[in-house]
Amino acid sequence: MECHCLHSPQMSSFSALQVINLQGYSSPRRIPNKTLSPRPLCSLHSKPFLGLNDRIPPFIYPENSSHLSLRRYRGPIPAQASNQPWDFGRFVKTLNFFNGLPNPAKVGHASEFDAFKFRVQLVITSFVFLKFFEFLIKRFSSPEPSEPAKVMEASGIVLVVGATGGVGRRVVGVLRKKGMPVRVLARNEEKARRMLGQDIDLVIGDLTKENTLVPEHFKGVKYVINAASVIVGPKEGDTPDRAKYSQIKGDTPEMVEYIGMRNLINAVKEGVGLRNGKVLFGLEDNMFKDLAWCALDDVVMGGVSESTFLIDPTGSENGGPIGLFKGTISTANNGGFTSIRTKNFAAPVNLSAYDGLELRLKGDGRRYKLVVRTSSDWDTIGYTSSFDTEEGWQSIRLPFSSFRPVFRAQTVFDAPPFDPGKIFSLQACFHKFEYDGKLNPTFVEGAFQLPVSSIRAFIEDPITPRFVHVSAAGVTRHDRPGLDLSKQPPAVRLNKELGFLLTFKLKGEDLLRESGVPYAIVRPCALTQEPAGADLIFDQGDNIMGKISREEIAWICVAALGSPYALDKTFEVASVIPFSEPFMIDPKNPPPEKDYDMYFKNLKDGITGKELLEQSPALV
Numbered sequence: 191m192e193c194h195c196l197h198s199p200q201m202s203s204f205s206a207l208q209v210i211n212l213q214g215y216s217s218p219r220r221i222p223n224k225t226l227s228p229r230p231l232c233s234l235h236s237k238p239f240l241g242l243n244d245r246i247p248p249f250i251y252p253e254n255s256s257h258l259s260l261r262r263y264r265g266p267i268p269a270q271a272s273n274q275p276w277d278f279g280r281f282v283k284t285l286n287f288f289n290g291l292p293n294p295a296k297v298g299h300a301s302e303f304d305a306f307k308f309r310v311q312l313v314i315t316s317f318v319f320l321k322f323f324e325f326l327i328k329r330f331s332s333p334e335p336s337e338p339a340k341v342m343e344a345s346g347i348v349l350v351v352g353a354t355g356g357v358g359r360r361v362v363g364v365l366r367k368k369g370m371p372v373r374v375l376a377r378n379e380e381k382a383r384r385m386l387g388q389d390i391d392l393v394i395g396d397l398t399k400e401n402t403l404v405p406e407h408f409k410g411v412k413y414v415i416n417a418a419s420v421i422v423g424p425k426e427g428d429t430p431d432r433a434k435y436s437q438i439k440g441d442t443p444e445m446v447e448y449i450g451m452r453n454l455i456n457a458v459k460e461g462v463g464l465r466n467g468k469v470l471f472g473l474e475d476n477m478f479k480d481l482a483w484c485a486l487d488d489v490v491m492g493g494v495s496e497s498t499f500l501i502d503p504t505g506s507e508n509g510g511p512i513g514l515f516k517g518t519i520s521t522a523n524n525g526g527f528t529s530i531r532t533k534n535f536a537a538p539v540n541l542s543a544y545d546g547l548e549l550r551l552k553g554d555g556r557r558y559k560l561v562v563r564t565s566s567d568w569d570t571i572g573y574t575s576s577f578d579t580e581e582g583w584q585s586i587r588l589p590f591s592s593f594r595p596v597f598r599a600q601t602v603f604d605a606p607p608f609d610p611g612k613i614f615s616l617q618a619c620f621h622k623f624e625y626d627g628k629l630n631p632t633f634v635e636g637a638f639q640l641p642v643s644s645i646r647a648f649i650e651d652p653i654t655p656r657f658v659h660v661s662a663a664g665v666t667r668h669d670r671p672g673l674d675l676s677k678q679p680p681a682v683r684l685n686k687e688l689g690f691l692l693t694f695k696l697k698g699e700d701l702l703r704e705s706g707v708p709y710a711i712v713r714p715c716a717l718t719q720e721p722a723g724a725d726l727i728f729d730q731g732d733n734i735m736g737k738i739s740r741e742e743i744a745w746i747c748v749a750a751l752g753s754p755y756a757l758d759k760t761f762e763v764a765s766v767i768p769f770s771e772p773f774m775i776d777p778k779n780p781p782p783e784k785d786y787d788m789y790f791k792n793l794k795d796g797i798t799g800k801e802l803l804e805q806s807p808a809l810v
């Protein structure tokens with residue numbers, strides 16, 4: 191078995207397709223089916239050492255194909271007295287892969303003095319590493335009680351866009367009443383502070399100007415309620431039936447409702463997350479996302495355990511590519527761990543929208559660990575989660591709350607909370623030890639292999655909408671065959687005169703539906719200044735007319751954020767009170783807050799009213 195470190199000159203013998211991501215976190219790569227053969231992604235030596243080829247059987251297990259013919263741990267594991275020759279070259283290459291050592295060969299025209307300095311540094315670094323790992327062994331061998339790990343606090347800001355509008359400012363009011371953290375995005379600072387208070391968490395941006403939607407505005411934002419829209423105003427001297435209702439003020443509907451929506455989705459997508467999760471490693475949409483893994487074994491402490499990481503292009507349960515973490519673990523020379531660790535990603539990955547990491551893997555009944563680092567430093571706290579595997583393919587979910595801060599094999603009880611917003615590297619480990627001196631109860635010496643087809647950040651079920659969008663009833667009606675336009679509200683009748691307002695609102699909705707972001711689209715009928723509290727009609731298919739209070743819409747938007755029933759639903763809302771009748775409440779005795787799930791529960795997937803565009807006349 192010959193392996194190649196990603197830095198090594200042997201790399202040049204790989205095809206361009208095989209050379210994957212030298213920079214850390216990679217961009218997607220298309221894997222042409224069956225063009226790759228299983229190959230090592232990374233190794234630490236260019237030729238076999240310590241009789242490696244003899245020591246690692248080609249994963250043929252003599253006794254039982256599903257169980258390794260190895261000694262299974264049955265009790266305390268004594269420190270091994272056996273000594274085996276240590277591979278100094280592999281040790282140095284491990285350090286080099288992770289940029290752990292200065293390398294004069296990388297520096298052009300290295301002088302003899304440079305080479306001498308390098309050798310001295312090498313010896314010193316090796317000494318320091320060995321001392322460090324001796325220290326680890328001592329720690330491992332002196333058990334201490336393990337306490338529950340410190341877990342991160344989940345939080346998330348709700349961004350309100352269009353917060354200076356009629357619905358938007360009421361949304362801010364409801365969120366505040368509920369004690370939820372709010373940020374608003376507005377075009378006009380003075381107007382926003384005057385309307386919403388000087389202390390409002392405010393960012394200034396214009397949906398139509400992509401360069402104003404900078405990432406800093408959206409740090410910590412996990413939810414969005416978008417009530418922004420093009421400004422429509424009746425011309426002066428309008429009649430009660432709004433005969434002159436045809437004036438667009440400022441930006442066009444195309445710019446606000448469509449381009450603006452596209453800009454907003456792009457700006458918040460990372461923070462609010464994707465319904466199907468974010469793939470860090472593995473196949474997604476026929477693209478293979480890879481990471482720069484390299485073995486990191488107990489060779490760094492004088493041990494002889496050895497692992498590697500291979501890409502097998504057809505190894506998954508459905509014939510797709512996998513990464514194969516495999517090797518031989520030994521307790522000789524006081525060793526007992528193997529791992530693969532990624533180089534630091536080129537830029538830290540933000541997983542704050544997600545609740546954990548899911549591994550799709552083929553287990554072998556053993557306990558492994560996944561370590562996540564939130565610092566670019568090498569020797570730093572690793573947030574670590576252990577997981578037990580069963581035989582065969584399975585998905586294993588590791589909630590972020592299960593990751594304990596570990597430093598030099600000890601839980602760090604006063605560590606900073608795990609911050610999924612800046613992930614620098616991943617490491618998968620098979621260890622003799624757990625943490626705080628505990629042993630891995632499934633530890634066995636000998637060969638092991640762990641095929642992994644994907645590592646994906648996930649949103650915990652039940653998923654609720656992360657982006658609630660206020661659109662409008664009528665968005666599909668202007669083109670509907672057979673519709674009596676004279677009976678439709680002004681916005682439908684005057685769609686063309688209003689710069690195709692509803693056409694672009696529908697296109698904006700479509701962008702959200704197709705974005706992969708968990709959403710809800712609320713389509714109010716004619717908005718009023720009346721209070722919330724009337725009984726409601728929720729409908730789908732874009733058929734109803736009537737009126738609805740802006741206050742009620744604000745409550746519905748906030749309720750939708752927390753309701754799995756509202757997920758990925760598009761629906762219209764009106765009050766049961768006819769347009770001609772005012773709706774009032776006793777302010778001293780306001781109606782109780784509704785249980786909006788009663789309405790959300792009856793909503794169905796996939797109904798937008800667009801279906802009717804290709805069918806017979808509307809049912810209005």
Ligand SMILES: NC(=O)c1ccc[n+]([C@@H]2O[C@H](COP(=O)([O-])OP(=O)(O)OC[C@H]3O[C@@H](n4cnc5c(N)ncnc54)[C@H](OP(=O)(O)O)[C@@H]3O)[C@@H](O)[C@H]2O)c1
Binds near residue numbers: 661716
């Ligand atoms: N009026 C109705 O009868 C009716 C019926 C059904 C649905 N709707 C829809 O319901 C939603 C809410 O209506 P509303 O009455 O609350 O709207 P509104 O009072 O007109 O408020 C619109 C908001 O959007 C903001 N905005 C406009 N262009 C922007 C841009 N380029 N970037 C950032 N923000 C921008 C405005 O900010 P500024 O303060 O800076 O202008 C304002 O805060 C809208 O989508 C509307 O079309 C209305």
